[in-house]
Each structure stands twice: as C-alpha cells, then as structure tokens.
Amino acid sequence: MYQIGNARGRIERLGAVTSSKGTAVDPAAAANIYGSAVSLGTTTFAWEAMYVNCNGLGANVNISLDLHLSTSQGETICIANGLPFQGNRLWSEAFQCIPLPLHVPSGSTIYASAKQSGSTSISLNTAVIGMSRGLCGLPGFSRIVRLGPTTSSSNDAVSVAGSAGDISGWTQLSSSIGYEVDGLMAIPLNRGTTVGSAAWCSFQLGTGASGSEYPITPFFWHHAEETNFDGPMCNSGMSWFPCHLGASSELAIRAWTSGSQPGTLAYRAFGAIR
Amino acid sequence: MPHIPSAYAQSRWEDCGMSWTSGNTTCWTNLTANATGNVKGSWTELKASTSFASEGFWLHLMGNTTAQHAVDIGIGAAGSEAVFVADISEVVTYANCAIRSLFFPLHIPAGVRIAARNAATVGSAVVKCGIQILEGGWFGMPGYTRCDTLTNGSNGRLLVVDPGGTANTKGAWYVISSSTPNAYGALLANFDTGSDMSRAATGYHLCDIGVGAAGAEAVVLPDLGSSQGTTTDATIAHHTVVPFECNIPAGARVVARCRSTITTASDRNLGVQLFGFY
Numbered sequence: 001m002y003q004i005g006n007a008r009g010r011i012e013r014l015g016a017v018t019s020s021k022g023t024a025v026d027p028a029a030a031a032n033i034y035g036s037a038v039s040l041g042t043t044t045f046a047w048e049a050m051y052v053n054c055n056g057l058g059a060n061v062n063i064s065l066d067l068h069l070s071t072s073q074g075e076t077i078c079i080a081n082g083l084p085f086q087g088n089r090l091w092s093e094a095f096q097c098i099p100l101p102l103h104v105p106s107g108s109t110i111y112a113s114a115k116q117s118g119s120t121s122i123s124l125n126t127a128v129i130g131m132s133r134g135l136c137g138l139p140g141f142s143r144i145v146r147l148g149p150t151t152s153s154s155n156d157a158v159s160v161a162g163s164a165g166d167i168s169g170w171t172q173l174s175s176s177i178g179y180e181v182d183g184l185m186a187i188p189l190n191r192g193t194t195v196g197s198a199a200w201c202s203f204q205l206g207t208g209a210s211g212s213e214y215p216i217t218p219f220f221w222h223h224a225e226e227t228n229f230d231g232p233m234c235n236s237g238m239s240w241f242p243c244h245l246g247a248s249s250e251l252a253i254r255a256w257t258s259g260s261q262p263g264t265l266a267y268r269a270f271g272a273i274r
Numbered sequence: 275m276p277h278i279p280s281a282y283a284q285s286r287w288e289d290c291g292m293s294w295t296s297g298n299t300t301c302w303t304n305l306t307a308n309a310t311g312n313v314k315g316s317w318t319e320l321k322a323s324t325s326f327a328s329e330g331f332w333l334h335l336m337g338n339t340t341a342q343h344a345v346d347i348g349i350g351a352a353g354s355e356a357v358f359v360a361d362i363s364e365v366v367t368y369a370n371c372a373i374r375s376l377f378f379p380l381h382i383p384a385g386v387r388i389a390a391r392n393a394a395t396v397g398s399a400v401v402k403c404g405i406q407i408l409e410g411g412w413f414g415m416p417g418y419t420r421c422d423t424l425t426n427g428s429n430g431r432l433l434v435v436d437p438g439g440t441a442n443t444k445g446a447w448y449v450i451s452s453s454t455p456n457a458y459g460a461l462l463a464n465f466d467t468g469s470d471m472s473r474a475a476t477g478y479h480l481c482d483i484g485v486g487a488a489g490a491e492a493v494v495l496p497d498l499g500s501s502q503g504t505t506t507d508a509t510i511a512h513h514t515v516v517p518f519e520c521n522i523p524a525g526a527r528v529v530a531r532c533r534s535t536i537t538t539a540s541d542r543n544l545g546v547q548l549f550g551f552y
Contacts, residue, residue, distance in 0.1 A: 009520035013497045020442050020478040020535045022499070053499050055478065097499070099516050101413065127499065133519040136330070136379045136412035136460070165299035183413060200336065200373070202294055202301070218287040218406050219294040221301075221334050221375065239332065239375070239515075242285055242413045258299045 014041035014110055015053075015127030022053060022127030027063065027116040032152045037068060037111040040128055047104035048134030053097045053127045054085045061118035062189060064154045065126065068111040069104060079144050082114070084157070084189045084268050085124060101183065101240060101272060103140030104130060117154040141183070141272040147251055148173030148269050157189045157266035160203065160255040170206055170213040170252040173269055180247045181271030185240045188222045189266040199259030203267055206252045207245060213252045217241040240272070285410030290388050291320030292334070292404030302404040304338065305345060305392035312429040315398075317348055317355045317389040320405055324386045329411025330379040333359075337366030337373075339399035344431050347405070348389045349382065355389050358382075360423045363432045363547050364401055365466040376462060377516045379551060381417035382407060393429070412516065418459065418551035424451040424528060425547045432466055432545030435481065437534040439542075447484060447491050447529040450548055457524040458550035462517035465500045466545040477502060477535035479544045484529045485522060491529050494520050500544065502536075517551060 015022040026035045054065065064082035085096050104110070112126050134140050150156055160171050184205055202219040220239045245251070255265050291303035308315045335345060343364040348355035364374055382388070390403050411417050426449060427433040438445035463483060479502070483495040495518055522528065528548065536542040 009494070011495055011518060011520065017480060017497055020480045020499075020533050055499070055501050097515070127497070129496070129498070131518060135516045135519070136415040137519055138413045138415050166296045167294065200301075204294075218289065218332075218408075219292075221292075221336075221404070222373070239377075240413070241287075241408075242410050256294050256301070258301070 010045050010132035011129060012044060013127055013129045014043070021055065021125035023112070023125065024123035025065070025112045025114050025126045026121070026123050027114040029121045030119050031117055032115050032154050034113045034115045037113040040110045040112055040126065042109045043104055043106055043130055045132050046106045047102070047130035047132065048138065048140035049099065049101050049131045050104065051097050051099055051129045052083060053129065054124050055096070061116045061122065062154050063114050063116050063124055065112060065114045065124065069108040070111060071105050071108045082146070084187055098187070099135060099240065100144055101134055101138055101141050102144055103142055115154045141274060143273045145179050145181070145271050145273060146268065147177050147271045157268050158253060160253055160265045160267065164257065164259055167256045168254045170254045172210050173251040173253055175210070175250050176248045177245060177251050177271065178247055179271055179273055181245050181273055182242065183240050183272035184217060184243050184269065186220070186253065186267045186269040189268055199257050201255060201257045201265055203253055203255040203265070205269065206254065207250050208252070209250060213250070216243050219256060245271070285408060285414070286326055287409065288321070288325055288407050290405040290407060291390070292406065302334070302336065302402040303390070304400050305390055305403050307343070307392045307394035307397065307399045309397040311395055311397050312393050314346065314391050314393045317352070317391045319352070319387065319389050320403070321388040324382055324384055324388065324407060326409050327384045328382045328407035328409050329415065329417035330377060331382065331405050331407040333362065333376050333378060334404045335362070335364040335374045336402040337364065338402050339394065339396060340366050341394040341396035341399035342431055343392055343394045343399065343401045344429065345390055345392050345401060345403060348391065349386050351387055359421055359549070361425060361431065363425070363464055363466055363545065365432070365545065366401065367467060375515060376464065377412065378421065378462070378549070379411055379415065379417045379460065379517060380421060381419060421549045421551045422455055423547065423549055424454070426450050427545070427547070432547045433530065435530050435532050435544050435546050437479070437532045437542050437544070439537050439539070441535055441537050442533050444482065444531050444533045447531045449527065449529050450546065451528040454522060454524055454526045454528060454550060456550065456552045458522040458552050460517035460519050460551040461495065461522065462549040462551070463495065463498055464547040464549070467502065475536045475538050475541040479532050479534045481530060481532040481544055481546060483548065484531070485526050487527060494522070517549070522550060
C-alpha cells in the first residue's frame, strides 16, 4: 500500500498469494451446487472499486462466482448468481479479471462461493484488488445485480444466434429488469459448442419493447477462439457502460461474428445499482 | 455511501476505425508497420473528425502478424499528426488471438482527426486496431489531458522483468522510469510476454509496481496477476483494463518486480509497460 497525499491511491489485494495465484474457491463436485463460501480476507479501508481476478480450472466447465460481504451491519450479497468464468482445458490460459465499480465498507470480510456446470473437483483461484478511489475517480455503487434469466444451472446465459459478418436480431434478456440501474456490463460466456473455427465477435445491449429495440451501448468486441480454447478467452466485452434504465425497462442483446462458427454466443448481463 | 454524479445517465459513443455492419467481416483498421523492423509505418486515419468531445476511449488491438508491435495513437490533420498515446505494446504470438482492450481516460475534443501507426519487430507486420470514444468517459468522470508511456524497454516496447530462478519469490526491482517526467493521477499497466515469443512453460505471475529510490521502493500496485500458456505463448492479463487511481509525483523512480510459478529462464519473464495520466 502506498499513498502520497490523502486524496487517492490506497490499493490492497485480498486472496491468498499462493503459488502466485489466489485463494482456492471450490465449487461442489456436482453440477450447479454451490461449494462452501471461502473468506478472501477483510478490507482495511473502504473500497470504491475492485478487480475480481480468477484463473485456474483445468476442466472445461462454466463457473458462477458469487461475492458476499460480512460487516458489522450483517451480511450483504454484492454479486449473486453470478460472475461467469469459463474454464477450458488450458487452465493457465483461462484467466479473467473483471472490474466492478462497487462500494465496500472498511472492515468487510469478503467471501466467495462458486458453482459449476460439471462434476469434477476443481478450484477457481480467486483474488480481489480493492481501491480507495474508484476507477477514474468514480464512487462505488452499492450493488451489482445479474440481469436477465437465471436458473440453477451454471450454464445459464442467453444465446444469440449469429452468422458470418451479420448482426443478429435482438434477443430479449428481460421484459422488465426489476432494478433501476445506472450502468450495464455484459460478459461473454461461451460459444455453445466445443468445435469451431476462429472467430471474433462483438455484442451490443439494447432496450425497448420486443420488436422495437434500440441500442444503448456500443458494440463491445471480444474473441472466440478455435478448438484450442472452446470459448471467448479474451473478454474485452467486460466493459461497463453508463446507462440509466428504470426497473420496468426491457433489456435485449444482439451480436456480430466474423465467422460461420460459432453460430451461437452466450452472454450474461449485469447492472449497477446506486 | 458516497455521492455518485448523475451526469452520466446516458452518453454517446463513436466507433473510430471500427465498423459493425452486416456483411462486413473486417470490422477494424489494419495498421501496417514499416517494411524496416522497429520503424513506425505511416499514419492511418481512424476518424476524420470526432463528432463530440469525449472523456475516454477504449483502444482495441488484435494480433494479425506474429511480432512485437508498438502502436501510436495520434491526433491532428493528415501530415501533421501529433502522438497522443505512444508505443502501446501488443505482442502477437498467436494470430487473431492476442486481443487487447485498454481504457484510456483521456479527453478528446470534438472535431479532432484520430490516426494510428505501428512499428513491429517484423517488417510490414500488421496489427488490427480500433477505438471507441465515449462522450461520458467512465461513468461521467472527466478525462485526463495527457498520458506518458513508461516502458524503458528497447524500441519503445515492454520492459522485460525477470522474477529470478526461485519459484513464487519476488525478484529484483527493474526500473521502468528513473524519473517520471510528470506527476500522475492514475496508472494503467500493460503486461505481455516481453521478448520471449515462444513460451515453453505454463504458469502464473504476480507483478508489483513500486515507487522510490533504490533500496527504498514502496509498492503502489500490489500483485497484479497474469498467466501464460504454451498454446498461445501469450501472457494473459486483464488486470488493468481501466487505470488505477494513484498519486505519482514528478521525478519519481518507478519500478516493477514479479514472481512466477515458472523457473525456466526466459519463459518466466514478464513484459511490463505503464501509462501515467495527468
């Protein structure tokens, strides 16, 4: 931790630095069942943003990671059902870091738990880096929520059909998102197939009644690689975009892909609540 | 909780050098390096005139030719471009795989022409590039005016940091800048493979960024993670897609050190580059 002046700059990492990785968060060795919550540590100052850093699976599964805060005020779920991480057979090349503009009080103990789509014993190495001054100076939001359909499955996501060089039609994520949000993020999850050719993809979020959607974010670019990865290993789409939506707003997504494969892309969307 | 400004309720964006249209499978702009290695190629226009003032932009780079690339972003009329962001490193070890998206919280006025150029270790190598300017930047936060590239590597590329031969033990500090030319309010770190284009080992790295005189370095950014694999040969690090806010005074000595699960010489190295915003 280093600080010059008082205005900004306190940064700390939670999650054991074990073998140059993070804390092992183990899903249950059965599909779609959460493993035990694991403490990543306790914040020593208030955070206004964090990066969630995960890697290491060694199995071709999808993960949902939840984060909980335990404070003197009780326990709060700050991310539920959940941040997606896709494993593939290249364990060291499945590495994600997701920026969250989230306020975390000083003295909070951060717990992580995960579920998976498979049934093998795996660990998700998890760490968080917190900042006393938010990204670009932004004060943190109170909660990050999942938007769109959720099921008990770790694979739940919305598939967006696409064909080479074409923008797909809109797929509705929700006819009423249920929260008033001031920021949106979507994360590409997988390509819905384990065989394909290299492709690069992008997606865009929109709102409006079904059949009358209009875009509210840019196209965010990401990459879906070939059979070596079976998934979008490079998730540049993890991009927050400022956008106010009322609780009764619709949310939809559409996508573009450079190749004939994948013809299906899956995403999860999140909103930031004041 | 702290007050959150409400000015960002909705903001415009503009694609520069990127185009998402049906029937178009080349959605970016190719930057071709000079035929001579490590010499910048010609400027390529990404946007003739920005439609509105913006407070930040996403830069997207994607590999095409296997090489070490150094991309400049420039602003100004054709033939009079001035470097706005210098020598953004993109090490391409696996074509069409090394995608890099970095957020630069920099103010760009309306009506500005944006261009880019590239130098590479391989003559005439190509890297794919595009920019998305955001009127409201990062949730309405005002952008910085300028940024310096801190690298201390050869040809404007990444500084190669060797963790040493003991696994999971921090190595020596390497100097990224012996004296920062300006005071910074934020740092963005860019990691890659450094000079090793063919990884023979798989593993993880943690990198510290520090400030201070030799022997008195203090950690500013702790344990930024990355990993690498042998299929792509790439170092995968998304820890700093958006800069960290931290005060770095002018004249500061900025350093980096890392630890790794890998002990094999060269394979264990990490390439480090910083951008300081002011």
